[in-house]
Every structure is written in structure tokens, then in C-alpha cells.
Amino acid sequence: xxxxxxxxxxxxxxxxxxxxxxxxxxxxxxxxxxxxxxxxxxxxxxxxxxxxxxxxxxxxxxxxxxxxxxxxxxxxxxxxxxxxxxxxxxxxxxxxxxxxxxxxxxxxxxxxxxxxxxxxxxxxxxxxxxxxxxxxxxxxxxxxxxxxxxxxxxxxxxxxxxxxxxxxxxxxxxxxxxxxxxxxxxxxxxxxxxxxxxxxxxxxxxxxxxxxxxxxxxxxxxxxxxxxxxxxxxxxxxxxxxxxxxxxxxxxxxxxxxxxxxxxxxxxxxxxxxx
Amino acid sequence: xxxxxxxxxxxxxxxxxxxxxxxxxxxxxxxxxxxxxxxxxxxxxxxxxxxxxxxxxxxxxxxxxxxxxxxxxxxxxxxxxxxxxxxxxxxxxxxxxxxxxxxxxxxxxxxxxxxxxxxxxxxxxxxxxxxxxxxxxxxxxxxxxxxxxxxxxxxxxxxxxxxxxxxxxxxxxxxxxxxxxxxxxxxxxxxxxxxxxxxxxxxxxxxxxxxxxxxxxxxxxxxxxxxxxxxxxxxxxxxxxxxxxxxxxxxxxxxxxxxxxxxxxxxxxxxxxxxxxxxxxxxxxxxxxxxxxxxxxxxxxxxxxxxxxxxxx
Numbered sequence: 096x097x098x099x100x101x102x103x104x105x106x107x108x109x110x111x112x113x114x115x116x117x118x119x120x121x122x123x124x125x126x127x128x129x130x131x132x133x134x135x136x137x138x139x140x141x142x143x144x145x146x147x148x149x150x151x152x153x154x155x156x157x158x159x160x161x162x163x164x165x166x167x168x169x170x171x172x173x174x175x176x177x178x179x180x181x182x183x184x185x186x187x188x189x190x191x192x193x194x195x196x197x198x199x200x201x202x203x204x205x206x207x208x209x210x211x212x213x214x215x216x217x218x219x220x221x222x223x224x225x226x227x228x229x230x231x232x233x234x235x236x237x238x239x240x241x242x243x244x245x246x247x248x249x250x251x252x253x254x255x256x257x258x259x260x261x262x263x264x265x266x267x268x269x270x271x272x273x274x275x276x277x278x279x280x281x282x283x284x285x286x287x288x289x290x291x292x293x294x295x296x297x298x299x300x301x302x303x304x305x306x307x308x309x310x311x312x313x314x315x316x317x318x319x320x321x322x323x324x325x326x327x328x329x330x331x332x333x334x335x336x337x338x339x340x341x342x343x344x345x346x347x348x349x350x351x352x353x354x355x356x357x358x359x360x361x362x363x364x365x366x367x368x369x370x
Numbered sequence: 371x372x373x374x375x376x377x378x379x380x381x382x383x384x385x386x387x388x389x390x391x392x393x394x395x396x397x398x399x400x401x402x403x404x405x406x407x408x409x410x411x412x413x414x415x416x417x418x419x420x421x422x423x424x425x426x427x428x429x430x431x432x433x434x435x436x437x438x439x440x441x442x443x444x445x446x447x448x449x450x451x452x453x454x455x456x457x458x459x460x461x462x463x464x465x466x467x468x469x470x471x472x473x474x475x476x477x478x479x480x481x482x483x484x485x486x487x488x489x490x491x492x493x494x495x496x497x498x499x500x501x502x503x504x505x506x507x508x509x510x511x512x513x514x515x516x517x518x519x520x521x522x523x524x525x526x527x528x529x530x531x532x533x534x535x536x537x538x539x540x541x542x543x544x545x546x547x548x549x550x551x552x553x554x555x556x557x558x559x560x561x562x563x564x565x566x567x568x569x570x571x572x573x574x575x576x577x578x579x580x581x582x583x584x585x586x587x588x589x590x591x592x593x594x595x596x597x598x599x600x601x602x603x604x605x606x607x608x609x610x611x612x613x614x615x616x617x618x619x620x621x622x623x624x625x626x627x628x629x630x631x632x633x634x635x636x637x638x639x640x641x642x643x644x645x646x647x648x649x650x651x652x653x654x655x656x657x658x659x660x661x662x663x664x665x666x667x668x669x670x671x672x673x674x675x676x677x678x679x680x681x682x683x
Contacts, residue, residue, distance in 0.1 A: 156439075156440075206435070206439060215432070216431075216464075217435050217464055220438075224436065224439075224440025224442055225440065227397070228440070250424075254429060258421075
């Protein structure tokens with residue numbers, strides 16, 4: 096998919112994220128908006144994952160370790176044809192599988208996540224499996240920056256390095272904020288790149304809300320043979336909606352009707368500039 | 371007199387090696403536990419079928435889940451204590467909730483580690499795992515059950531936890547016995563009381579029944595090797611037709627075999643006496659597995675004595 100269409104999709108996706116969170120009355124607005132460009136590029140330009148090949152294991156894999164940003168993932172999977180918008184609109188309704196964290200009951204979801212610090216070990220297991228089976232598919236995993244305080248993340252890193260998992264691509268959604276405040280105030284995690292490097296990873300930093308930058312970076316992974324790669328994607332929490340950007344209280348705030356309408360009109364204006 | 375066999379842990383590793391030779395899809399994951407898991411020969415013979423993650427139980431369970439998601443038949447092997455406490459959240463979410471084909475093997479289970487103390491004992495594992503949906507819990511008693519559990523695990527296709535101890539176990543079951551996960555084995559039938567045991571305490575219950583026979587007291591002995599799903603039908607049938615029920619387990623008296631039986635008796639309005647033997651809720655005494663079980667009234671002699679008391683004989 097060309098860059099212009101991806102940029103338009105990112106705006107449309109933001110509208111859908113806000114719509115489903117507004118309609119259902121719950122959701123992780125800030126984190127979903129920060130990682131949406133990453134998911135957009137991954138599903139539409141990088142990964143070999145589709146509703147058609149999903150039941151088959153000879154494809155790429157995606158584990159969203161920061162499960163709470165599920166509204167972004169649900170939005171992209173819906174657009175990719177894994178289920179209908181009508182199904183997505185059951186988000187948070189009684190007895191719906193579309194809930195606040197990913198579950199495999201929803202088509203296209205690879206693994207049940209939500210408790211932080213779990214996804215990377217699972218991705219490492221999948222990547223080892225690909226190596227054993229001598230398959231060339233890649234395994235991608237999206238982690239939050241606050242999540243990096245979980246010790247199990249670093250346990251997984253040691254194994255990724257030991258088994259030379261150059262088929263493992265980790266993306267850190269570096270939006271600088273977590274539920275309590277700035278990551279560096281809550282529990283400092285910098286220097287992220289040096290930490291991953293010392294655990295045997297190749298690291299790349301990029302602008303995680305810039306489609307061109309993301310396309311470029313994903314074309315250049317893995318960086319080195321026999322080494323796992325981490326992309327530290329600098330993002331803005333709440334990216335794309337001026338009054339939501341960088342606001343701690345938008346971690347899981349639901350927009351009011353006025354806020355929702357204002358956000359949609361801001362996004363529509365940006366979309367119009369592409370016409 | 372029944373023959374003393376091997377430690378169940380050895381039977382586990384020998385059986386797994388035999389099966390893994392035939393099935394390259396079987397992958398073992400260890401956390402610096404191949405020595406204590408008796409998996410050194412496995413590692414030497416099938417180095418491409420063993421993944422070592424170091425001392426990192428959470429990672430062991432996560433990596434096992436990923437391998438299973440990729441289509442492997444996975445055995446995650448780690449000391450029962452660390453596996454089921456340290457990595458409980460990974461078991462809950464990555465294995466059970468995600469419904470993956472991972473068999474978690476808790477080695478040196480119960481109080482097998484003896485004088486190493488409470489950090490190394492797993493007398494909580496039945497209780498914690500019973501409360502997790504989609505977990506199957508198996509505690510094999512003798513070498514036969516130990517081997518059969520592994521053979522069935524290979525085609526089980528769902529989350530499974532099997533615990534193994536490390537002392538040689540007496541052969542209880544005669545040739546031709548059938549083993550099925552979820553279905554208890556009636557070792558013997560007697561009209562007076564029923565002793566229900568799980569795992570390595572079965573041989574103690576069995577020896578107690580031999581002592582009782584000398585006093586003309588006849589026991590039924592049930593090997594309740596699967597703690598979940600529980601074989602309710604067999605248990606209810608025996609509790610309706612016995613004068614008393616005695617349960618024996620190498621586990622806390624909270625949340626294990628005994629309380630499971632108590633719940634069934636109460637909820638099915640069965641009028642039968644019940645006594646639960648296990649590790650009481652206290653700072654556990656130090657000693658070998660055998661001495662500690664004896665101390666907490668689980669010697670064959672004491673089980674026999676308590677059985678007589680239950681029957682007012």
C-alpha cells in the first residue's frame with residue numbers, strides 16, 4: 096500500500112478508535128492512538144498476515160504485549176477483513192469477545208494478553224519454533240514503555256539473544272507516559288537502547304507516528320543476521336488529536352460527546368487535506 | 371509384597387525420551403532444571419528438542435506457550451514450587467486462558483525436597499491451579515501412572531500440569547490396569563471405609579490397608595491421580611457405600627484433594643464421616659519427605675489407626 100493511502104488510513108483508524116471507545120464507554124484512548132501508525136504499517140505493508148492465511152502457521156505472527164491498546168488492534172484487524180464493523184461495534188457489550196484486552200476468541204488475535212510483561216516470552220517461543228521448523232517468517236511483538244519495568248521482559252530478552260532470533264522484531268511504543276505519569280518519574284527505564292543492546296539486541300530508533308519513517312525502518316529489519324531487533328518507536332500518547340496528546344489523564348479516559356465531535360472534526364480536517 | 375520401582379521422575383524422563391525419539395514435534399523447555407528433571411540423557415540424545423532458558427520460570431512458561439502456539443507439543447519442566455508460584459500468572463494467562471498445548475511438569479513436587487525447606491516445597495499447587503479454568507492437574511502415584519500420564523499428555527492437546535516426586539515408588543497397579551486422565555483407579559474394594567489418595571501418598575494408604583486387613587477391616591483404595599477434572603462419579607459412588615472416607619495428600623489441607631471430597635459430600639447430601647490428612651496450616655516441620663509425612667499422621671501405621679478411630683473400632 097502506498098504511503099499516502101497509509102497516512103489516510105491512520106486518520107481513519109483514529110476516527111474508528113475514538114468512535115468505538117466513545118460508543119462503548121471504555122477504552123485505552125491514549126495508548127491506542129500512540130501505536131496506531133505502527134499497527135497500520137505492520138498489517139498493511141509489512142507482515143504476511145491475512146484472514147486467509149491466519150489459520151495456517153506458515154505466516155508472520157504478531158503478539159501485542161501491551162494488550163490494553165486493543166482498540167487500535169481491533170480497528171486494524173477489522174479493516175483487514177478479519178470481522179465486520181458490526182462485530183466490532185459489540186465492543187464491551189455483555190457476552191461479546193471484543194473486550195478491553197485481546198483474546199483469541201476474536202479472529203486474527205494470536206494470543207491472549209493484558210497482563211504486562213508476558214508477550215515477549217511468547218513471541219520468543221514462536222520465533223524459536225520458526226527456527227526449528229526452518230521457516231523464514233518473522234515474529235513481531237509490540238511492547239509498551241511502562242511495561243519495560245516488568246522483569247519478565249528482560250528474561251525473554253536473554254533467550255532471544257541466546258537463540259540468535261533475527262526473526263524476532265520487537266517494537267517499543269515509546270510514548271513516555273504511563274497511567275501514573277511520566278515513565279521517567281514513575282520508574283526510570285532509560286537508557287532503553289543501551290539496555291536492549293546489552294541484552295544482545297540490535298536497536299533502531301524511529302518516529303513511531305511517522306508513516307514514512309516506519310516504512311523505512313521495517314524495510315531494514317532484521318538489522319543484523321543472528322541478532323534480534325528492537326525498534327524504539329518514539330510516539331506521542333494520544334497522537335493525532337491535539338487536546339488528547341501528551342495528557343496523562345487520557346490513558347483510559349473516554350471522550351465526552353463534545354470531545355468526541357471535536358476530535359472527529361479535527362481528524363476530518365486532516366483527511367480533507369489529502370483530497 | 372509389592373516391588374519398589376524407580377523414582378517417578380526417572381520414569382517421566384525415560385518415557386518422554388522414548389516418545390520424543392518417535393515424535394520430533396515434542397519439545398522440552400527447561401529452566402536450569404535438566405539435571406533435577408533427569409533430562410541429561412534427553413539433552414545429549416535430542417539436543418534439537420530441548421530449549422534451555424536458564425533460571426527464569428516465567429520465561430519458561432511464556433516460551434513454552436509460544437512454541438505451542440507455533441504447533442509444538444511442549445513439556446515445560448521446572449521444580450513444582452517455582453513453576454506453580456513464580457510463574458502462576460503465565461500459567462493462568464499464557465497457557466490456560468490461551469488454551470495451548472503445554473504440559474507443565476512440576477518436578478520434585480510436594481515435599482520431595484525435604485530439608486531444603488518451604489521455599490522448595492509445593493504444597494500449594496493443587497489449590498492454586500484448581501482455581502484456574504482450563505487446567506488439568508495430575509499427580510501420578512507409581513511408575514505405571516507416571517509413564518501413562520506422559521504418554522497421554524502427548525495427545526492431550528490442552529493445558530496440563532503433572533507433578534512428580536523423586537523417591538522410588540512402590541508398584542501398586544497390576545499389569546493390565548487402565549489409566550486415563552480424569553478417571554480414578556480403584557486399587558481395591560472393601561466394605562468398611564474408603565481411603566482416597568493422590569500421588570506419592572497412595573503407597574502409604576495401600577500399606578495402611580494391609581495393616582487394617584490384619585484386624586479384619588477392609589478398605590477400598592482409590593488412586594485419585596487426577597485432581598482436576600475430578601472423577602466425581604467414582605468418588606460419590608464409593609462415599610455413598612462406605613462407612614467413612616479418609617483422604618491422604620502431600621499438599622496443604624486447604625484447597626486440595628480433601629477439600630474437593632468434602633465439597634462433593636456436602637453438596638450431594640451424603641451422610642458419611644470424612645477425615646482429611648495433609649499438611650496442616652502451620653510453619654512446616656523440617657525433615658525428609660518420609661519423616662515429614664510420618665509427622666503429619668501419614669505413616670501407614672497412623673493412617674490405619676485413624677481409620678480405626680473413624681470406624682469406632
